[in-house]
Amino acid sequence: MPPPTSSKQLKIACSNCNLRELCLPVDLSADEMGRLEALSNSKRSFAAQDYLYRTGDHFKSLYAIHSGSFKTRVLHEDGREQVTGFLMAGEIIGLDAISTDSHTCEALAMEASEVCELPFAKLEELSRDIPSLQRHLHKIMSREIVRDQGIMLLLGSMRAEERLAAFLLNLSQRNTARGFSATQLQLRMSRLEIGSYLGLKLETVSRAFSHFQEDGLINVKIKTVELIDLPRLRALVGKS
């Protein structure tokens, strides 16, 4: 049942990585960068649907997404599941597990992807030595908390179409941060997964897409979405 986790070992060079500015090595000197590279001893590859980790797995490392994307989801005892995040290149995944030394959610690749493994014990050690790395690690964890609060606001007080608009704008903004188009989106996830993330049924997501298209806000073709009217999309999210 569980697909075999394909894994390749490759040497890492943060200094050459084009995600440098988004990822962990922010504001580091060349020397400090070198020490961070020394820490991360492997890059692993994943095919779509491969697990990066599963609920209950022992916690050893954080992972920096080098390419591709992952989704995280929490499972409820009764089989219900909730997608808690869609993560893109440059983002750090696995922070949930620090709390109990075992993963409280699971992470799956949404396409062919690569991650840099960051053994957490070594990362803590290094961050005791490099204050700017320590500070940055704290910022990354805090940013995750802020992100989650935003999703709570979305789930707790927005209606279906507001949620979808907020979702699309979020993708657009993260695309931009990576030097890609703000208006041309390639969705990596299904309507079912979007629905789970947004607290909606897949039919509702589909209807909202169709409605946006009728209104001339977007152009949808399954997983290819073009944002036509960003201002009106923003207005929709309630920034009125």
Place this chain on the structure above:
Amino acid sequence: MPPPTSSKQLKIACSNCNLRELCLPVDLSADEMGRLEALSNSKRSFAAQDYLYRTGDHFKSLYAIHSGSFKTRVLHEDGREQVTGFLMAGEIIGLDAISTDSHTCEALAMEASEVCELPFAKLEELSRDIPSLQRHLHKIMSREIVRDQGIMLLLGSMRAEERLAAFLLNLSQRNTARGFSATQLQLRMSRLEIGSYLGLKLETVSRAFSHFQEDGLINVKIKTVELIDLPRLRALVGKS
């Protein structure tokens, strides 16, 4: 309009605090404990409805709740608000602000309360020196992430009565952790606030309370709640 933040300065002694085991000083030697106490130079008092901090305030410190309780909420541009947490004694508040050096939500006292101020720069400095403190700080942040994921599951995939049952069980469990009753709850928040937290309207919360009472699950009298049938409450949350 903003109530004046009453604030008293008092010396702190973690070593004598009965929240020692819940709060920051976990697994510290006497010497390390002393250094942590030296860091926290003040205890501040708040009356009900006083702000601990507001959205946009400059970030300087985390706060350990010494007594009383706080709620945190995020505000949306259009006036909507979402309560993101109810925090009790022993819990750390303010983690959201590390990310941007300014608070992304606001925190209000729900009753007369006291907090220990923990200047974050000093806390980081100290945690570079004391690995077990560093680890514990990381665990606290990670725990907050896990907590938020749980709320996302609740908001994204539970129905009204399941949400309320989960909420009550969570309060019960945290009461227990503090040596109080698992079944006798004193709510500090209104139906409106519970509704905001659970993504429901206050009328829906009230109806769910009434329904639970009819079913013999709980005894409600406004803010006094007795949990009568814990097993059935648990079953209700879907641990089926």
Place this chain on the structure above:
DNA sequence: CGTTATTTTGAGCTGTTTCAAGCGCCGTGG
């Protein structure tokens, strides 16, 4: 003890879900 805020309850309404059917794309195999 009157005034105000909070909670409860009712009745009708609405947005989202549920159930069901049809469509289109894509990979597989004939």
Place this chain on the structure above:
DNA sequence: CCACGGCGCTTGAAACAGCTCAAAATAACG
């Protein structure tokens, strides 16, 4: 190369959970 089958997406119609509006009951407060 085309037919077939499967999966994901769309769309419709009916059901329902939770919301809105309204009013009464109860608690909190000066």
